[in-house]
Amino acid sequence: MARGKIRLALLIHRLDPGGAERQLMALAQGLDKEKFQVLVITLYPGGALSDELKGLKGVRLESLKRKRRWEFPIAMARLMSSLRRSGAHAVYGFMEVPAQMSLLVGRVLGLKVIWGLRRSARDFGDYERAEKVSFQTGRYLSSWADLIILNSFKGKEDYAHAGYCARRMEVVPNGIDTDHFVRYVQKGLELKRSWGLGPDNRAIGVVARLHPMKGHEIFLRAAQRVAARHPDVFFVCAGRGEPKRLLYLQGLACGLGLGEKVIWAGEVQDVVSLYSALDLLCLPSIYGEGFPNVVGEAMSCQVPCVVSNVGDSARVVGDTGLVVPKGDSEKLASALDDLLAESGEGLAHRGKLARERVLCEFGIEKMVVSTTRLIESLMWGQPASFTISG
Incomplete structure (x- = not known):
């Protein structure tokens, strides 16, 4: 691929005020728009953060408008259409279901596929059965992802222990907006x-x-x-x-x-x-x-x-x-x-x-720079020139 702007799609369930959603927002806002064109795609419409994201300069928002789980095939077709229309070079799925969807569609379209996994070991007895099925499915699909970004070293250890592809994994800790989070x-x-x-x-x-x-x-x-x-x-x-x-x-x-x-x-x-x-x-x-x-x-x-x-x-x-x-x-x-x-x-x-x-x-800039270098390394085929202490 010739060097130019990387057209990056970020895929997530919906824009509710959760940890993964906030990190997606920070990444979408922080990526250098001279290097990236950013499209955020949500599986479900709405969410308390959607208006905030719409206000970000250089970031577009689309929704697959999924309403029920059984609409999965429809959502997949809409995702494929959205990625084709945008001319995306890479798709980055946040959390397990969006990550797996990004892989299935991304492979058909010839895109680079990035997974974002953000947990450590969990007790599936406290979750719906679909959560366990998704986790187990990811174990078999993970080696087909081009890059797996985790936000914790413990998460990397636990996912690798569960059978996820360790050689694809890199750790980028979350970024905190220290200008916003100030004591008053x-x-x-x-x-x-x-x-x-x-x-x-x-x-x-x-x-x-x-x-x-x-x-x-x-x-x-x-x-x-x-x-x-x-x-x-x-x-x-x-x-x-x-x-x-x-x-x-x-x-x-x-x-x-x-x-x-x-x-x-x-x-x-x-x-x-x-x-x-x-x-x-x-x-x-x-x-x-x-x-x-x-x-x-x-x-x-x-x-x-x-x-x-x-x-x-x-x-x-x-x-x-x-x-x-x-x-x-x-x-x-x-x-x-x-x-x-x-x-x-x-x-x-x-x-x-x-x-x-x-x-x-743990500043936002450090998270954005680390993620940028990993994505550029993936796209241009050069080693990422940074280290994160373990």
Whole structure:
């Protein structure tokens, strides 16, 4: 292929406000438009981020307008038509189903095919059967992809262990928008007031969808221990979830004597204000994490973090926060106690170190540059000239 602009199609389920979607948005915006023509294709129409993406200069958006799973053949035909019309040179599928669709269509059209896989090992008992089928199918198709980009070293290890093609894999950690994720003290105080908290109350938050992988039960059991020793502390659960799951967790909180101590914030649109309202962020996931965006975002907002040793959470936090074994509520409570016992100045220093770590290691520009070099290497047949420490 003669050198010129690379016409790159990015394929994803829909533009909901999730981690993969945010990374796609950051990549689409950050790619050098002197080198790339970018087309974003969604399987399903709509999504809270669609208007934001439409406003990005040099990025086009199309939808396959899939509505039901059985419309898969129709979606495949529409994807083939869209890629032909755009004259794409490469297609990059984010998550397993879009990745596999990109392979099946991309091979027919003679395109370079890139997969974006963003998780580590998971418990398929908590997912629909289709999720397990998709994962197993990917195992057999992965060697046909030209490049597999993962956002975590643990994800690379787990996918390779599961039989995915390791020689195609490269790791590019997520990029955090450090210009956007900045701590605003006043906004945080205003949000705390809306929760009924005073300036002397401290807040520990889990910012995650209400899914079993996120370990909310572990957090609530740890909160019971922490609340007994720190009556000024409240606990925030922010994230969307199924009503049945929410009722179960609320019942568990009441059974633990935390009915008045837990704030069920739901899905918060202004996450910068949310992080600014927290004194500590906790991510007690029990499986499935790759690179957890919420940890990087909170660190960028100078919030010290306590995380379980799942995915690359410990690698992201480094020595700015604390890491505990997954599923251990006692160790989690102890770690939270340790940070709560630090002086205000000590926690503020931790927060500054956390932001400095994100600025140095996990900025958006670094993610975009690394991805650009991998794609250019794939297209032009030259080795990518960068390294990422493992």
